[in-house]
Amino acid sequence: MTHTPKHIVAAAAYVTNDQGQVLLVKTYHRQDTWELPGGQVEEGETLEEAVIREVEEESGIVMAITGVSGVYQNTQSGVMVIMFVGKMMSGQLRTSxxxxxxxxxxxxxxxxxxxxxxxxxxxxxLDAFSGHLVPFRAAWPCTAAERPSQ
Structure with a gap:
């Protein structure tokens, strides 16, 4: 039996500027809170491309990824969020x-x-603020000869 996946994959980022300050956004969709910028990964997009795009779309800031601080699953909504950590490279703060x-x-x-x-x-x-990063690989070897031995 084939089942269509019902999970949504999203990417968000803890982005710091040269002064060590952290980027936060307040969306129209969730007006009760500030949050880290991010959003849904679009079809054909890598996780890295998605988070860089979302940060720039939501804030005007261009970031460079420096790591991943965690993976989070909302079991009620089916959303899986990969939390990236990064540095501001360029751009000006602006709303969208x-x-x-x-x-x-x-x-x-x-x-x-x-x-x-x-x-x-x-x-x-707070997990991202702690500075602890988790392993992340954008690609995994595809052939048996390239796979690490178990």
């Missing part, structure tokens, strides 16, 4: 069709707890 406000904030648990009111967004942000 999706965002009503964008800002860089000085990072601390207290600041995040005040601005990020949704618990699952807050936990992802």
């Amino acid at each position: 069709e999706e965002t009503q406000a964008v800002q860089f904030v000085d990072p601390s648990p207290e600041v995040f707890e005040k601005l990020i009111t949704r618990p699952h967004f807050l936990s992802r942000t």
